[in-house]
Amino acid sequence: MTRAATPWPLIGALYLAGLIAATQFAKIALTLGPLAERYPEAPVAFIVSGVAVMGVVFGVLAGGITASLGPRRAILIGLGISAITGLGQAALPSFALLMGLRVLEGAGHLLLVVAIPTLMAGLASDRDRPLVMGIWATFFGVGFTLAALMIDENGSLGRVYLAHAALAASLWGLLALLLPRGFAPPTRRWPSLADHLAIYRTPRLFAPALGHGIYAALFLALVTYLPAALNAPWLAPVLPLAGLGGSLLAGILGRIFLPSQLVWGGFLAMALLFSAIPFMASAAPAVAILAMAVSGMVAGGGFAAVPWLNTSPEDRALSNGALAQLGNIGTFSGTPILAALGASQAVPMAVIGGLLGAVLTLWAYRAALR
Numbered sequence: 625m626t627r628a629a630t631p632w633p634l635i636g637a638l639y640l641a642g643l644i645a646a647t648q649f650a651k652i653a654l655t656l657g658p659l660a661e662r663y664p665e666a667p668v669a670f671i672v673s674g675v676a677v678m679g680v681v682f683g684v685l686a687g688g689i690t691a692s693l694g695p696r697r698a699i700l701i702g703l704g705i706s707a708i709t710g711l712g713q714a715a716l717p718s719f720a721l722l723m724g725l726r727v728l729e730g731a732g733h734l735l736l737v738v739a740i741p742t743l744m745a746g747l748a749s750d751r752d753r754p755l756v757m758g759i760w761a762t763f764f765g766v767g768f769t770l771a772a773l774m775i776d777e778n779g780s781l782g783r784v785y786l787a788h789a790a791l792a793a794s795l796w797g798l799l800a801l802l803l804p805r806g807f808a809p810p811t812r813r814w815p816s817l818a819d820h821l822a823i824y825r826t827p828r829l830f831a832p833a834l835g836h837g838i839y840a841a842l843f844l845a846l847v848t849y850l851p852a853a854l855n856a857p858w859l860a861p862v863l864p865l866a867g868l869g870g871s872l873l874a875g876i877l878g879r880i881f882l883p884s885q886l887v888w889g890g891f892l893a894m895a896l897l898f899s900a901i902p903f904m905a906s907a908a909p910a911v912a913i914l915a916m917a918v919s920g921m922v923a924g925g926g927f928a929a930v931p932w933l934n935t936s937p938e939d940r941a942l943s944n945g946a947l948a949q950l951g952n953i954g955t956f957s958g959t960p961i962l963a964a965l966g967a968s969q970a971v972p973m974a975v976i977g978g979l980l981g982a983v984l985t986l987w988a989y990r991a992a993l994r
Contacts, residue, residue, distance in 0.1 A: 630752040634802050638740050638747075639763060641699060641795045644706055644788070645736040646767020648729055651788050653768075654775045662781060666719040671726050678730030680952045690739045691941040695746070696803045698739035703796040705732030710789025714782045738944045743803075745931035745940055751879065757928035758875020761920070765868045827991035828933040829943045830950075834988050835887045836926045837950030838981040841958030842894075843867060843919055846974055849962050850916075853970035854901075856909045863916045870920020874928070877921070883932045884989035886925025888982045894918045895978025901971050915974070922981070933992050 652659070652671050659668045690698040709729040713722060741760050748756040775784055823829045847867075851859040874886050881889075897915035901908045930943045962973055 630748045630756065634747060635744055635756060635759075637795070637798055637802055638699075638744050639759060641703060641736060641799060642740050642760065642763035643767040643770065644703065644792050644795055645733050645740070646764045647771045647788055647791075648706065648733050649764075650768045650771035651775065651784055652726070654771055655781055655784055658781050662716060663719045663722075668719075671723060678727060678734055680949060680956060685945070688942060688945065690735060690742060690945065691938040693739075695739040695743035695937065695941070696805065698735045699743065699803065700796060700800060702732040702735030702739065703792050703799065705729065705735070706792035707789045707796060710785050710792060714786035714789060716782055734945075734948060737948050738941055741927060741930065742937055742940045742944050746937055753931055754878020754883065754924075754928045755875035757931070758871055758873070758878060758924035761871035761874065761924040761927045762868045765864050765871075769864070823942055823946050827988055827994075829939065830946050831884075831933065831985065831988035831992045832887075832926045832929040832943055833946035833950040835891070835922060835929075835981060835985040836947045837954040838891070838977060838984070839919060839922045839926065840951045840954030841961070842954075842974060842977045842981075843916075843923075843958075844955055845958035845962040846916065846919075846970055848959055849967040849970045850912060850974075852967045854908055854912060856912075859909055859912065862913060866913045866916040867920035867923070870917035870922075871924040872920075873917070874921040874924025878925070878928050883925045883929035884985070884993070886921050887929065888986040888989065890918050890922035890925060891978045891981035891985060894922070895975050895982065898971050898974040898978060929989070 656668060656671075659671065693701070706729060709725045709732065712725045713729075716722070717725075741757065744756050744760055745753055847860075847863050850863060851857050870890075874890075877886060894915050897911055897918065901911050901915075904911050926947070930940055930947065934940045934943050962970060965973065
């Protein structure tokens with residue numbers, strides 16, 4: 625779909641729905657202390673990962689389901705699931721039921737993170753599409769930051785979860801009115817496990833996901849351990865903000881450079897910057913901040929690459945499904961790997977990961993363009 629003008633109010637409403645998806649992680653991660661007190665004999669840390677597990681296992685299927693439903697219905701269903709499961713969580717039921725609600729919430733989360741960027745890309749004009757995708761790339765960091773500012777760890781768990789459910793329900797009502805009907809009607813069969821093979825045999829569908837998976841593994845691991853590795857604990861809140869700034873910058877640079885260039889070039893620049901850190905003495909933290917900003921450009925370029933490589937809403941949904949799947953795999957794997965290596969290996973891991981990301985994404989995007 626080609627549009628002369630971008631409907632920015634609707635883009636803004638969709639971004640707000642993305643923040644609802646981000647806070648599905650944040651609301652649990654930021655209340656783990658009170659949860660441990662409420663369920664003293666239960667492994668409460670697994671409540672955070674319940675949503676991510678759905679992404680690892682069913683990311684590609686979520687892309688197929690979104691392509692079958694159409695993004696409008698997928699978004700409304702995702703918000704509906706978020707509101708209902710949040711309401712159930714607010715009652716603080718038994719741990720087993722709470723865990724079940726989190727897994728169900730993961731299904732809603734997947735629909736949102738696949739359908740929202742698919743629809744945003746279709747609504748944006750050709751000129752604005754890279755900027756819109758760059759803005760979307762910030763949704764997780766912004767949502768987590770806002771939740772951290774708003775959630776009082778000593779407050780009521782039920783009140784926090786009820787507030788999230790109410791916000792999801794409010795966005796459902798708003799988007800039910802604003803979302804265009806008939807956009808990308810379902811034209812595709814329901815997905816099957818064979819979709820995994822089909823997607824990962826098609827470079828234009830998996831190339832953005834490949835870069836995003838490597839980025840996610842590096843970003844979370846480095847944000848966690850780089851402050852300790854550089855003996856600069858003040859970097860902890862700064863590094864994620866640098867990444868957000870880089871993602872927004874990618875949206876602007878996307879009007880000049882191709883998304884593929886932002887991805888593999890960003891990985892290469894990231895590796896070069898991190899390789900200079902051992903020689904920078906007191907300037908090392910500043911170089912690390914710049915390197916993390918460059919990593920944000922990788923994320924923004926990857927999201928922009930989905931609509932750039934795929935013109936149909938169906939293919940964009942499938943590609944976003946793969947992106948969600950490999951992104952969750954990266955989130956799961958990066959931090960444990962660096963933890964096993966030791967925090968002192970954060971910079972070498974960043975250099976090796978950046979070089980690997982540059983080589984693999986350069987190959988994948990060239991294959992996609994062929």
